[in-house]
Amino acid sequence: DAMVIQNPRYQVTQFGKPVTLSCSQTLNHNVMYWYQQKSSQAPKLLFHYYDKDFNNEADTPDNFQSRRPNTSFCFLDIRSPGLGDAAMYLCATSRDYQGTREQYFGPGTRLTVT
Template identity: 95%
Template sequence: DAMVIQNPRYQVTQFGKPVTLSCSQTLNHNVMYWYQQKSSQAPKLLFHYYDKDFNNEADTPDNFQSRRPNTSFCFLDIRSPGLGDAAMYLCATSRDLTGGGYTFGSGTRLTVV
C-alpha cells in the first residue's frame, strides 16, 4: 500500500544534541509537510516543501531545519533541542497545492532529556 512512513517512532535525545527525524513516502506526492503537535494541542505547521521549493512558516524557530533530497524523502533537523521541543512530529503529504487533504505518517514522538 502507498503510504507515509516516519522513522523512528520514538526518539530520545539530549538537551542541545542535534537530532534528525525521517519521513518517506511512496505516494509520489509533490508536497511534504512537517507538523509539530504538543500534548493535547492542535498540530502546528512548521514548513513544507513543494517539490524542491522550501516554505517556512513565519513563526517556526530557526532551530528547526528541513531537507528534501528527493521526491520520496524529507528530513526534519533540530539543531539544538530544548525541553520545549518535546512533542509528536507529524509528516504529511499532498498531491499538490490545489486543494485536498493530507496523508499523514504515524509520527515520531521526541523526548528531550
C-alpha cells in the same frame, strides 16, 4: 500498504544534541509537510516543500531545519533541542496545492528531550 513512513517512531535525545527525524512517502506527492503536535494541542505547521521549494512558516524557530533530497524523502533537523521541543512530529503529504487538499499523514515520531 504504508504510504507515509516516519522513522523512528520514538526518539530520545539530550538537551542541545542535534537530532534528525525522517519521513518517506510512496505516493509520489509533490508536497511534504512537517507539523509539531504537543500534547492535547492541534498540529502546528512548521514548514513544507513543494517539490524542492522550501516554505517556512513565519513563526517556526530557526532551530528547526528541513531537507528534501528527492521526491520520496524529507528530513527534519533540530539543531539544538530544548525541553520545549518535546512533542510528536508529524509528516504529511499532498498531491498538489490544488485539488482535494487531502493530506496523508504518517504515524508520527514522538521526541523526548532529556
